[in-house]
Amino acid sequence: MRFILRRLGFYLIAFWVSITLNFLLPRFMPGDPVSRMFARSAGQMQPEQIEALRKLLGVDSRPIWEQYADYLHNIVTGNMGVSITRFPTPVTEVIASQIGWTLLLGGTALVIAAVVGNLLGILAAWRRGGAIDSALPPLLVFIGSFPYFWLAMGALYLFGVILGWSPLRHAFTDGLEPAFSWEFIGDAGAHLVLPALTIVLVSIGGWMLGMRNTMIATNAEDYITMAEAKGLKPGRIMFRYAARNAMLPSVTSFGMGLGFVVGGALLTEVVFAYPGVGYQLLNAVQGLDYPLMQGLFLTITAAVLLANFLVDILYVRLDPRVRAS
Amino acid sequence: MTVSQVSFGSHEPVLEVKDLTVKYVGDTRSTTAVDRVSFSIGTGEIFGLAGESGCGKSTIANTIMRLLKDPAKIAGGSIRFGGKDVLAMGPEELRRFRWQDVAMVFQSAMNSLNPVLTIGEQITDIYTTHAGYSRKESLRRAAELLELVRIDPVRLKSYPHQLSGGMRQRAVIAMAVALKPSLLILDEPTTALDVVVQQEIMAQIKELQHELGFSVLFITHDMSLMVELSHRMAVMYGGRIVETAKAADIHTAPQHPYTQALMGAFPPLTGPRIPLTGLADGVKFHNIPDLAEVTPGHFVAPFAATDTASAHNSAAACGPATSPALLEGAAR
Structure with missing residues (x-):
């Protein structure tokens, strides 16, 4: 029990350090989102609107410690501001709309890769020099060393375009209303198979070799x-x-992997046009969307720390x- | 060879090893670790196997339980246990044979316990696997076992790292006698322990042997310990047995120059200080012939008379041939 409390204290401090960095880093970056929005709207904004935007986005000229106090308060209350690229949707809503798909895709791929990879590793080591041990590691390393986007596009082309076994894009068929019905779950599952499979293919070799x-x-x-x-x-x-x-090191890697799932799988999301946090993060960086960036980094940090704690x-x-000890 | 007729305890041998040859096979060359070795152990007998490191003692122990792993290969000979051919057993028969008929205490008790399972779990899985007892019954018996080796049964819930080295070794011994096997192999059971704990462990083993009546194959390079404990013993050199007889006979009248050197390498605890003798520098025995009976029950591999002369050497002339004790002797 004391051990757990000590670890918890450690992770709280780590969390505080990371949110502070999260606060400072964007403020050291050149550029200012409001001037950028102003540029994009081609000068159609009134000075009062700009001022209001500055206030709204927290881009103000107050002393930095006041901003910091505000920032901490906002984090505690769960208010992460309004997204700039998807103005005026609040950041929490933007993240909430994407994170479910990210967790589904990343979680499924991670669990399958880790479980199957470790089992294969166990079997390979147990029958060392046997069929599994001789054939699989080279094959999986071979597959794993393809550039991921190439493998993903190849798979999409083969199974989606030529064979037509798999849907081509999105997490579910357009026009279908998300619901807890067999129809929707089946449809979402069908859309999940190929993206998840490609991630499993490139990551399973590492799990297997490590375990072996x-x-x-x-x-x-x-x-x-x-x-x-x-x-x-x-x-x-x-x-x-x-x-x-032998599983102890694998458990550590699994925890790390679990934390990073929240960061999204950018390439998979791009190739399969799958909704997710990775693509959102890319957009946020490109659009200098500080609130969204901060919100995403905060979520990722919290997830990694939480996974490590678990x-x-x-x-x-x-x-x-x-x-x- | 006819060594098998001289078992000590009873007329019916528990274990009969005949012409056993084990090789470690490599790509370019192979090493013969055990070379045409024969011996037998009677019911209730303690049989000692002595010799320096690398002479093949542990390989014999592992061969009897069929625990050899690649690249070790059994190249010839037979092992019979209570009339059954051990080398011909199928996987399932072998699994039942292990621990029920022959149990073994390994060299390093420190490492022979699974660090992530409690002592209790590691004892009860013997019972649940072999005897088919329920978990509760197994736990009750495990507690009894620990009491037998004077460990508090609350230790069933302990993990190996929470026990001292001596306790771990006693726990392993308790596991070894769990199914009352008819043969117990002790492969240097006290090597990693200090002398006081060594004494306790040996006393414990003696007591258990007295109580349960199993036979023992006792492997060590500690000659004084072996002479004290064994009824009969064999001395190995380079994969061959060079001498076998009653322990007392070997103690008082060792015949083979190697045995003499081995006995001479241990200082007596009492009496005047005497210079220790060992094998002279560079003395090696090659092509050791089969054993021949010199006196009833005392078998020695024939050796050239010149061997004795050249092999024996006073401490003054000795290099670090067999034992560190040698150097201490010379330093005095």
Whole structure:
């Protein structure tokens, strides 16, 4: 318990540092969103409107510590301002409309890649030199080293355009109303398969190789020989003795991956025209949309920290040796 | 060879190893780790296997339980356990044979326990797998086992890293006798422990052996410990057995020059200080012939008479041939 509280304190401090950086960095960037909006509207704005916009967007000439206090207050109350590129939608709404799809796509791909990759790694190491161990690692590394957008476009062209097995774009068929109906879920699922599959294909090799290597080291441990001598069933030795010990590094990578899912998968979103945070972030940067940028960075930071915190807690459950120290 | 007729404890041997040869096969060359080794162990007998590091002792232990991994290959010979051919067992038969018939205490108790499972889980999985007991019944028996080796049963909930080295080794010994096997292999069970704990562990093993009556294959390079514990023993050199007899006979009248050197490398605890003798620098034995009986029950590999003369050497002339004790002896 004390361990968890200590970790929590650590993550709160890390969160504070990152939101402070999040506040400072855009303010050190050259350019000013209001002048940019002004330029875009081709001089059709009145000076009062500009002033009002400045106020609204928080681009003001107040001392920086006052802005900072405001900023902190806004974060605590969940008010992240209004998006500039999608004016006048509030940032929270912009993010909320995209994050579900990002989590769905990234989460599905991550879970499948991690689970299947680790299982393959376990099997490959257990039957070292066997069929799985000889054929899969080179193949997966080969696939994983394609440029992602090339692989994604190739897959889209083959399965979408030529074979017509997969929808070409978007997260669900245009005109369909999002609802919790079988029809909609099935449709969204069909749209999810190819984008998720391409992400799984490029990332699964890393999971498999990582697990295989740790597992081979674990298999040489004396407690594995002892477990064999004990006459335990091979499945129990493989999972409870070998994989249970070898999975610890994988759990860490999984936590990191989980945090970064929130950042979105930009290339996938672009190729498959899939809604998501990645594309939103690109837009925000291009449009100098500070509030949206800050909102997105804040969400990503919070997600990475939260995922790390969860991994820390999980790690304590998984490895009794951490508990003592 | 006819060594198998001289088992000590009983007429019925528990384990019979005949002409066992194990090779480590490499791409360019192979090493013969165990070369035509034969011995047998009777019911309730403690059989010691001594020799320097790399002479093939542990390979024999692992071969008996069929735990060898590539590149080790059994190149010939037979292992019979209670009439069953161990080398011919299928995977399932082998799995049942392990721990029920033969259990083993490994060199490093520190590392032979799974760090992420509690002691309790690691004992109960023996019972649930082999005896088919329920979890509750297994836990009850596991608690009894720990009491048998004088560990508080609350330790069932402990993880290996929470126990001292001696406790871990005792926990492993408790696991080894969980199913009352008829043969227990001890592969240098006390190497990593200090002498006081060593004594406790050995006393524990003796007591358990007395109580449960299993046979023991005791492997060590600690000759004094072995002579004290074993009924009969064999001395190995370079994958071959060079001498086998009752422990007392080897202690009082070692025949083979290598055995003599090994015995001479240990200082007596009491009595006057004597210079230690060991194998002289560069002495090696090649092409060791099969054992021959010199006195009833005492088998020695024939050696050339010149071997004795050249092999024996006073400490003054000795290099660091076999034992660090040698150097200490010379320094006095």
